[in-house]
Every structure is written in C-alpha cells, then in structure tokens.
Amino acid sequence: MAAIPALNPLKIRTNYTNGETIEGFKKGDIDHEQPLSPMSRLFHEPGSNVYIVGIIGLKTKIQPDIFKHNLVHTFLKNHRFSSLQVTNKQNGSMKWIPTHVNIDDHVFVAQIDPNMESSDKFVEDFISNLSRSPIESTKPLWDLHILDLKTSEAEGTCVFRFHHSLGDGVSLMNLLLSCTRKASDPKALPTLPGSIKKSGAADVSSFWSRFGVLWNSFVALVMFVSTILFLEDTKTPMKGSKGVEHRPRRFVIKNVSLDDIKLVKTAMNVTINDVVVGVTQAGFYRYLHRRYCEGDTENTNIPDNIRLRSTLFFNLRATTKIEDVTDTSRHGTWGNKIGYALHPFKIGPRKDPLDYVRDAKAVMDRKKASLEPLFTYFFANLVLKLFGMKVAGKLNHKVFYNTTLWFSNVPGPQEEISFFGHEVAYIAPSCYGQPNALMIHVVSYVDKLTFVISADEETIPNPHELCHDLEESLRIIKASVCSSGIMSKY
The missing domain is CATH 3.30.559.10 (Chloramphenicol acetyltransferase-like domain)
Structure with a gap:
C-alpha cells in the first residue's frame, strides 16, 4: 500500500x-x-x-x-x-x-x-x-x-x-x-436493535397515566433539587472523595453471555435493561458486603438503608440508526443531546435473587414514566442562559459528586462487524474525568454483553473483584430462574 x-x-x-x-x-x-x-x-x-x-x-x-x-x-x-x-x-x-x-x-x-x-x-x-x-x-x-x-x-x-x-x-x-x-456484507452498515425510539415519551393515553407521569416527574424534580442543595449519597467504599475527577482510572472489561440475560428477560417478562440493572444491583451488594466485612463473613458492618444512586444517561434523539455522520448538521446527530435521571440502587440481601430484577424493573418503570431526562437537559440549558457557564458547571459537578456512579447501557451491533477491514471481537466504551469514583457502561455485541468498569483505584482498588461479583450475580439469578419453574410458562 x-x-x-x-x-x-x-x-x-x-x-x-x-x-x-x-x-x-x-x-x-x-x-x-x-x-x-x-x-x-x-x-x-x-x-x-x-x-x-x-x-x-x-x-x-x-x-x-x-x-x-x-x-x-x-x-x-x-x-x-x-x-x-x-x-x-x-x-x-x-x-x-x-x-x-x-x-x-x-x-x-x-x-x-x-x-x-x-x-x-x-x-x-x-x-x-x-x-x-x-x-x-x-x-x-x-x-x-x-x-x-x-x-x-x-x-x-x-x-x-x-x-x-x-x-x-x-x-x-x-x-x-x-x-x-x-462481516457478512462488506457494503452494509451494521444494525442496532430498536433503531427507532421515542425519547422521553411515556404512555399518556389515560388520565391516570398522565397523572403518573406528572407525579413521577415532580418527585424526580424534588430529588434533583435536593441533590443540588444537600442530598448526598452514603459514604461507602464505592463513593469517591473530592478531587476524584483529577485522578487516573483503571478500565476493566468483563464479557458475559447475552443469551443468559435474554433467558432471564423472557422468563421474568422484563426488559434486557431491567435484567442488567438488577444484576448490577446484586453485584453491588456482594462487593460492599465483602468490603465491609473485611474477612469476617459471619458479621458485616454494612449500614442499613444505604443511599447509593447512579446518574443514568438517556439519549434524547429520535433515532439510533447508524448513518453517515461526517456531516455534523444532519438530523441533529451531533452535539451533546443527553439527559439523565438519578437512579437509586437498593443495597441489601434478598431471599429470592430474582427480587433484584423485580426491584430494578419497578424503579425503571417509574423513570420511563417521567420527564426527568428531558427536565435535566433543559434545566442545564436554562442555567447556562440565565447564569452563565461557571454556575452551570458548579451545579453539574454538585449533582454528579453527590451521587456514587455514572451508569449507561446501550445496544450494540447484532451481527459480526469489521472496522476498516479488521474483524471486531468486542466494543468497550467508557469515560474518565467525571467527579465519581465509578462508571459502569454496558454494551451488547452479537452474543455477548460487556460490562466496562472505569474506576478510581484509590477508592476501588480491586475493580476485578467487582467484575467477578457482577458475573457471579448473573449466574445466581439465572440459576434461580431455571430452578423456580417459571421458565415452563414460556
């Protein structure tokens, strides 16, 4: 060449x-x-x-x-x-x-x-x-x-x-x-599952559904303002200290079976996202239990009623279709058009491991039936216009710092792809520079689902153990599905 x-x-x-x-x-x-x-x-x-x-x-x-x-x-x-x-x-x-x-x-x-x-x-x-x-x-x-x-x-x-x-x-x-x-057609772009979506939309076909959206949005607004003013997550071994955004990160990747996720999804009649959040919630409890007990597995000092929240990001575009994006003016493809919601994780033991997924679904259903992502996007723009960049930056930092982690879950290509003629084995996006000690990004690709952990090692010195906890939590939840008999309904 x-x-x-x-x-x-x-x-x-x-x-x-x-x-x-x-x-x-x-x-x-x-x-x-x-x-x-x-x-x-x-x-x-x-x-x-x-x-x-x-x-x-x-x-x-x-x-x-x-x-x-x-x-x-x-x-x-x-x-x-x-x-x-x-x-x-x-x-x-x-x-x-x-x-x-x-x-x-x-x-x-x-x-x-x-x-x-x-x-x-x-x-x-x-x-x-x-x-x-x-x-x-x-x-x-x-x-x-x-x-x-x-x-x-x-x-x-x-x-x-x-x-x-x-x-x-x-x-x-x-x-x-x-x-x-x-990979099967060198002239064809890859496809993503659910290429069309209604950003921020909720079912408002009845009075009660409209009331539910307004109520959920109001509660989210109160929590958002409280987080700006005073409401901070519990100081746990996963919560970063001041200045964490300036420290280097450790990036760890763990691939799990997408078929296992889909099996739980089908058996419990939930979404893939519900299963992923439920597995993450279970993994967090396993990790914190080990960090708090310090080798004493019989007695743990893990606090009750831990407040542990993630900043959960939402794409506000009308489509996720892959297209030529060299033209930055087309279809609003470019820019930073994301909103976020504050997602609480319930940290504690469960007699039935499937309750982690049920809890995740209940929270996610409330988030979907609200205007929280749209509100946070427009609020940031409003503060920028009214008070300027410095104030908006400080408020942004306060919200992120007062929560524990960033969390993002996106679908990837459904088929094998090649990048400039090189076949792809996995895709793992992440971030650094945020005022949190932890980010978990989840992306699917063909038959695997990848957890990508970005961790401040001063706060989380053993991110590989957290990966193992996520993998083990999925194994336990899948085993519970298989042994519960609910699979026979599908």
Whole structure:
C-alpha cells in the first residue's frame, strides 16, 4: 500500500483576542469559524472536563497504514475532528477553527515491552496511563492508540480517545460504527436493535397515566433539587472523595453471555435493561458486603438503608440508526443531546435473587414514566442562559459528586462487524474525568454483553473483584430462574 502523504500541521496559539490574525489562515477563512455549543463548552469547566474512551478489540493483526488512510476519509471530513477549539481571552468563549491535520499527530502505535508478564495487564495499564494526561489543545481533541498485541480477548486493541466536547457517547459511537461494515456484507452498515425510539415519551393515553407521569416527574424534580442543595449519597467504599475527577482510572472489561440475560428477560417478562440493572444491583451488594466485612463473613458492618444512586444517561434523539455522520448538521446527530435521571440502587440481601430484577424493573418503570431526562437537559440549558457557564458547571459537578456512579447501557451491533477491514471481537466504551469514583457502561455485541468498569483505584482498588461479583450475580439469578419453574410458562 502506498504511504500516506503527510499533511502540513498547523501551529496555532490557543488564545486570541478580537482583531488578531490567526496564524495559517487567510482573513476570509475566519468567517467560517463556528462557536462551541453551550453544552460542548460546559465540558471544559472544572469537574466536567470529561474524555470518552472507545476500546475496540480486533480479531486480526492491525495494519496502522490502513487505519490512517481510512481516518483521513472519515473522521477528517467531520469538521469537529479537523478543527481546534480556540478560546477568546476577553470573554472566555470558544470557537471551532479549521486546521490542517497531520494524521501522524493523532495515530500512535504503542511500543510493546517484549518482557511483559501479561499482555492483558499491559493493555490495561496502557489505557489507564492515558487517563493521566489530557490531549494537547494545539490539535483537534481526539487520538487513536494502536496496541498490536494478542490478549485473551483479541489479537489487537485500538483505543480511541475523544474529548466530550466533540459530542456525546451516541454521536461518537455512531461515528465509529459508521466506519464499520457487516462481516457478512462488506457494503452494509451494521444494525442496532430498536433503531427507532421515542425519547422521553411515556404512555399518556389515560388520565391516570398522565397523572403518573406528572407525579413521577415532580418527585424526580424534588430529588434533583435536593441533590443540588444537600442530598448526598452514603459514604461507602464505592463513593469517591473530592478531587476524584483529577485522578487516573483503571478500565476493566468483563464479557458475559447475552443469551443468559435474554433467558432471564423472557422468563421474568422484563426488559434486557431491567435484567442488567438488577444484576448490577446484586453485584453491588456482594462487593460492599465483602468490603465491609473485611474477612469476617459471619458479621458485616454494612449500614442499613444505604443511599447509593447512579446518574443514568438517556439519549434524547429520535433515532439510533447508524448513518453517515461526517456531516455534523444532519438530523441533529451531533452535539451533546443527553439527559439523565438519578437512579437509586437498593443495597441489601434478598431471599429470592430474582427480587433484584423485580426491584430494578419497578424503579425503571417509574423513570420511563417521567420527564426527568428531558427536565435535566433543559434545566442545564436554562442555567447556562440565565447564569452563565461557571454556575452551570458548579451545579453539574454538585449533582454528579453527590451521587456514587455514572451508569449507561446501550445496544450494540447484532451481527459480526469489521472496522476498516479488521474483524471486531468486542466494543468497550467508557469515560474518565467525571467527579465519581465509578462508571459502569454496558454494551451488547452479537452474543455477548460487556460490562466496562472505569474506576478510581484509590477508592476501588480491586475493580476485578467487582467484575467477578457482577458475573457471579448473573449466574445466581439465572440459576434461580431455571430452578423456580417459571421458565415452563414460556
């Protein structure tokens, strides 16, 4: 394959004042600059300076030149990936300024230690080290790290890193998946289950359903305001301390059987999301029980009535269909269009393990029958307009810090896919920079479901044990389904 020609990189100051000439651009070029949206600007505020990490395991050896060639024709056609974010010193505003991109400044091939003890540990340490430093603002805020190293799950690993101001997880996941094709049909885009959804919609066909939506929304509003003002989660071994957003993270991946999740879903007549949340709730209790008992399995000091909540994110777009997203103006695909709800986890023992799933379904049904995600989205925008970026950033940080974790669950491709001609073994998105010690992101791919844990090791020094607790909780819940006899009804 012919070598990729190097593009001239642009050296540009990251601050400018009105009337200044930007190095490397003609005067007319500056007319094409665009301001960052308020939500994108918010992700540069202290406590909200978040990065999205996309880990992709591949089944074949990685060819870096093929990745570079294809990135030029995909990512770089999107102006967010070929523009700098430049700050105006006078008023603090930020604008997208187009720049000349040298692809070699964004794609890095990791140096492999030939004497490593474990390839899995090497990859894990490498990704953790990425969370120790930001991407320099002298170039577009994304990069790709290629680890051409065989692990227990893949023949090679790609790690994409994006600043959250480029877009939310749905935007960036769609961008990545638009670069993939079905392994069975190299010309076809992959498909996602439930490609059309009604964001924030609830069944309001009767008076009582309308009343239920209004009541659930009112309760959510009270809890949201209380969380801003004073309501903080219980100090548990999973709750981060102040400054946790500045500490490095450990990223751990655990794959489980999607068929096991579907078996429980069908038997209990619930959703996949209900099962995932129920398994997570059971896993949290197992983990906290072990941390509190400190080796004494007979006596535990785990507190009663633990308040442990997650910030549960919702996509507010009307569709999740994968399409060409190089054009950032199409269909509202781009931006940070996500709302969130505060989801409580009930931490405690259950005589029947299936009660974890039943409890999760009851809470999720209330969240679906409310306008909480829409409210939080519009509230953030309202505060931005009325009080400015600093106030919005502080309130955002207060809500996140007063809860215990971030939680996100999204469906992935239903069939095997290839990324720039490389067959994909797994997909594992996550984040770092948030003011919580823990994030759990759950994504499905073909016949597996992947739990991706992003943990502050100072708070959670053993994230692998938490992974084991999630896996064991699924095993126990599945076994309870199989032994209960409810499967015979279906």
